[in-house]
Amino acid sequence: MAVEQFEHASEATPLSDVYSLAVMVYLMVTGRYPWGEHHSAVALYRRQLDDPPDPAPTTPPGWEDFVRSALSPDPQQRPRSMQEFVYPLAVQLMASAPYKSGLEILRGSRGGGRPARRTTRRCGGTATTAAWPSDAAAVRGDPTAGVSISFAIAPRTRRSLWCAR
Known part of the structure; x- marks a missing residue:
């Protein structure tokens, strides 16, 4: 849940969804929630006061600032839309990983040819x-x-x- 929703659920905006997706990305990349236990009262309090924590040192270059901005307690400091969040995420993924291209994966799954x-x-x-x-x-x-x-x-x-x- 985004910080702005704690006191007034009616203040939820699409930027609240950006925050929620950033929490999920942080969890996938680091294996832990950004502020410790997900549902503890301490974690809820820390989200309002503390800066977003640094991701694990093993995260790819460029991810730290990107994820930290999306986890900002101030909605105006987050990416302005889901596309503005997802596009740099996809670019970071492709630039930092020596994975097969999507076309290679699709061809391999059916033995070549069409997806x-x-x-x-x-x-x-x-x-x-x-x-x-x-x-x-x-x-x-x-x-x-x-x-x-x-x-x-x-x-x-x-x-x-x-x-x-």
């Missing part, structure tokens, strides 16, 4: 699509070429309440 039938995942009325750099961009050494991330909100229907497979 699986559905590459967009729908769950609860929201569709998320991510396109990663092409193999040609990776060869040129440009980790950001060809990157596009899009979010689309679809109306909720009874059928969309279940995640499509």
Whole structure:
């Protein structure tokens, strides 16, 4: 829960969601919650007063400032939108890791050729699509070429309440 929601839940904004996603990213990268125990009263109090803690020293370069800004107790100091948070996150991931490209992974999963039938995942009325750099961009050494991330909100229907497979 974002800091601004502690006293007044009605003050929640999309920036509160950015904060929540930053907590999840911090947990995934470090293996722990930013301020210790997630639900303890001490952790809730520390979120309001303390600066966001440094991620583990093993985190990739550039992540520390990025995650710390998204964990700011002041909503105006956070990224202004989810796209503004997710795009640099994707760029950092691609620039810091010697992983296979998305195309290599998709080809490997089906033995070559075309990707699986559905590459967009729908769950609860929201569709998320991510396109990663092409193999040609990776060869040129440009980790950001060809990157596009899009979010689309679809109306909720009874059928969309279940995640499509």
